[in-house]
Amino acid sequence: MARLVLLRHGESQWNLENRFTGWVDVPLSPRGIQEAKNAGDKLRGFTFNRAFSSVLARANETLRLALEGSGQTNIPIEKDKALNERMYGELQGLNKAETAKKFGDDQVKIWRRSFDVRPPGGESLKDTAERVLPYYESKIKPYVLKGETILIAAHGNSLRALVMELEQLSKEQVLELNIPTGAPLLYELDKNGKVLSHRYL
Numbered sequence: 478m479a480r481l482v483l484l485r486h487g488e489s490q491w492n493l494e495n496r497f498t499g500w501v502d503v504p505l506s507p508r509g510i511q512e513a514k515n516a517g518d519k520l521r522g523f524t525f526n527r528a529f530s531s532v533l534a535r536a537n538e539t540l541r542l543a544l545e546g547s548g549q550t551n552i553p554i555e556k557d558k559a560l561n562e563r564m565y566g567e568l569q570g571l572n573k574a575e576t577a578k579k580f581g582d583d584q585v586k587i588w589r590r591s592f593d594v595r596p597p598g599g600e601s602l603k604d605t606a607e608r609v610l611p612y613y614e615s616k617i618k619p620y621v622l623k624g625e626t627i628l629i630a631a632h633g634n635s636l637r638a639l640v641m642e643l644e645q646l647s648k649e650q651v652l653e654l655n656i657p658t659g660a661p662l663l664y665e666l667d668k669n670g671k672v673l674s675h676r677y678l
């Protein structure tokens with residue numbers, strides 16, 4: 478049986494400031510650093526064969542701290558922009574509450590959580606899935622099929638795209654899917670890569 482742990486990075490400086498982030502490469506906040514270390518505590522007892530991350534510092538740093546905290550610093554790590562956060566286009570840098578005041582809560586929820594509506598100049602979740610899922614299939618799933626234990630440190634929306642596929646969620650279900658920062662989500666998968674169970678650690 479394979480095990481796949483999905484870990485959204487710890488709180489970033491722009492999560493703290495409530496700003497749309499996307500591809501802007503912001504650091505973890507002090508609380509985010511602590512969340513990553515706490516995730517490491519929860520991962521003690523796992524022996525990871527390998528780990529994957531985006532090329533953004535908040536995910537890389539979360540991975541580093543979590544692996545260090547779990548006592549495993551010597552495993553192969555592959556970083557790829559395919560796992561980056563959804564690109565938020567013209568919203569990047571704007572305050573989420575001010576944007577909701579300007580455009581309305583409903584519009585902002587559609588930009589943030591819908592499956593196929595693009596925020597202005599940015600990627601929809603569908604666009605994000607179209608780079609995350611081929612990467613998962615070609616670079617990660619082969620190791621799942623071998624029964625490995627794998628850690629993926631990435632982002633709210635790149636992980637929503639992956640969870641949607643793993644759990645076969647509908648567009649309506651994905652609208653309500655939020656992945657918290659720094660909370661390791663464990664999937665157990667059978668020899669065909671089908672999900673047997675999932676739970677937050």
Ligand SMILES: O=C(O)[C@@H](CO)OP(=O)(O)O
Pocket residue numbers: 492496497498499500562563565589633634
């Ligand atoms: O700003 C972002 O890039 C993401 C993740 O923090 O925000 P949202 O909650 O809208 O997906």
